[in-house]
Amino acid sequence: MPQSAPLISVAVIFRNARATLPETLQSLGENAGPGREFLFIDDGSTDSGARLVEEFIKARPDACRLITLPVGVGTAEATAIAFREARGEYLMRCDADDTLEPGALDTIAETASRTGADLIAVPLLYDIRRPNGHRKQHIAAVSSLDLNDMPIDTVHFGLPNKLIRRSLVIASDAMPFPGIDRWEDLGVVARVLARKPTTAIVGRPLYRYIRRVGVTTLSSADTEQILRDHIALAKRLDEWFTTHGLAKEYAPFLLQLKFLAKVKLLRHRPRRLHQWQRTFPEVNSRIMQLRHIPLRYRLLFAAATRL
Numbered sequence: 001m002p003q004s005a006p007l008i009s010v011a012v013i014f015r016n017a018r019a020t021l022p023e024t025l026q027s028l029g030e031n032a033g034p035g036r037e038f039l040f041i042d043d044g045s046t047d048s049g050a051r052l053v054e055e056f057i058k059a060r061p062d063a064c065r066l067i068t069l070p071v072g073v074g075t076a077e078a079t080a081i082a083f084r085e086a087r088g089e090y091l092m093r094c095d096a097d098d099t100l101e102p103g104a105l106d107t108i109a110e111t112a113s114r115t116g117a118d119l120i121a122v123p124l125l126y127d128i129r130r131p132n133g134h135r136k137q138h139i140a141a142v143s144s145l146d147l148n149d150m151p152i153d154t155v156h157f158g159l160p161n162k163l164i165r166r167s168l169v170i171a172s173d174a175m176p177f178p179g180i181d182r183w184e185d186l187g188v189v190a191r192v193l194a195r196k197p198t199t200a201i202v203g204r205p206l207y208r209y210i211r212r213v214g215v216t217t218l219s220s221a222d223t224e225q226i227l228r229d230h231i232a233l234a235k236r237l238d239e240w241f242t243t244h245g246l247a248k249e250y251a252p253f254l255l256q257l258k259f260l261a262k263v264k265l266l267r268h269r270p271r272r273l274h275q276w277q278r279t280f281p282e283v284n285s286r287i288m289q290l291r292h293i294p295l296r297y298r299l300l301f302a303a304a305t306r307l
Contacts, residue, residue, distance in 0.1 A: 006063075007035035007109055008163065009088030013078045014096035015043040018052065020210075025056045027099035027208075036105060038064045041082050044072030049096075076176035076184040079159070083169060090120075091166050093159040093185070097210055101125070104206035108163050111200055118197030120163040121145060124155045125205035130213045145199045147190065148252040151292040152260050154209065159185035161207040168197055177236050182229035190237055190253070194246055227264045231279065234261035256290055258283045259301075266304055273307060 010028065014021060028038055038060070040053045050068065057064040067085060069078065083091055090112060094100060104122075111120050124140045140155040150156045169175065174191035176184040234257050241247040241254060258280035265276040277284060284305040287298050 006037040006088045007112065008090045008092060008105060009037040009039055009082075009086035009166070010105070011039050011041065011079065011082035011086060011091065011093045012053075012096055013041045013043055013075055013082065013093070014045065014049055014053070015072055016045050016047045016049060017096040018047040018049040020097035020212075021049050021052045023210075024094065024096050024099055025052060027101075028094065029056065029059075030102050031100050031105040032060055032063060033105070035109065036063055037086065037088050039082050039086055040064065040066045041078045042066065042068045043074070043078045044069050074179065074181040076181050077178055079184060079188075080175045080178070083166070083175060086166060089166060090163045091169060092163045094207075095160055097212070098160060099208045099210065101206045101208060107202060107204075107206060111202055112163060115200045116198065117200040118165040118168050119145065119192060119199045120202065121156075121199070122161045122202040122207055123205040124158070124161050124207055124209045127208050127210045128213065129210065139205050142201050145193060145201065147193045147250055150253075152186065152256055157183075157186040157189045158209075159188060160209070162189060164188075164192055165197070168192055168195065171195070173240075177233065180229050180233050180236070182226045183233045186257075187233050187237060190257075191240060194241065194244070194250060223264060223268055227262075230261040230264070234258050234280065252289075255283060255286055256292060259287065259290055259293070263301075266301065273304065277305060 012024065012028070032038075040057075042050050042053070050066070053066055057066055065085070067081065079093060082093070092108075108120055108122065111117070121142045123142055126138050126140060128136045142155055144150050144156075155161065169188065169192060172191050172195045174188050177187050180187065237257060238247070238254055241250055247254060262276060262279045265272045265279065287302040287305065290298055
């Protein structure tokens, strides 16, 4: 590795991603250049995906590293390992089934250098692909980086479309919570934003979020585990904000978080009304305050809560 630290470290977590890695690696190659580090974490793969990464690294030995974990530890812990090992001033994650747009890192690096911002966000280009070859694309913009004024969704709380100053992640105690692999990026972004970093929003989409219809992903598999992780993350963040004296200031964010964490208790069958009422009961009387939730859903959930 060069003696000088890179400006940007891009972490790629992969596990049995042989089918999607070629497209991801091609996009990373198109974004290689001075001041870039690509840090790959093989989270216990049993397929040949690591060979593709090794070939990629051979062409760029000074800009890449591969860390191989003998067994899978999950996205949260693998991301934490990547962030601890990264040498860059800024951190970014690229999922192993997504891509960066050509010139994305040039634009993001220029924005970081010009503004000096601690956190830079870019819109997402959603690329929905069907087995028959049909594709549908749309852009999701970042509307706000005010924690109390953000809808809780992928474009606002995902890690892949954010560049974050590494020292801020460390200082904010914002590493992913161990064992919580769904919404793990929300836990990082929320704690960073709670510290009121300087921010910048790039106007055009630079990250392609690819959804392959019919292909199971971590965020769509095992509804019960997703529910458990969401509730666990809401509890951990509530504790963190309380411990740091920030719970009152960010009450609107925490209210929205707790509501969405337990929403599957009523949205999926069998509906568990009593568990819904007992989980974060402080939310039940304040559902109508959730302005980022469509009104008709607020009315339905408020009615269910009173049953």
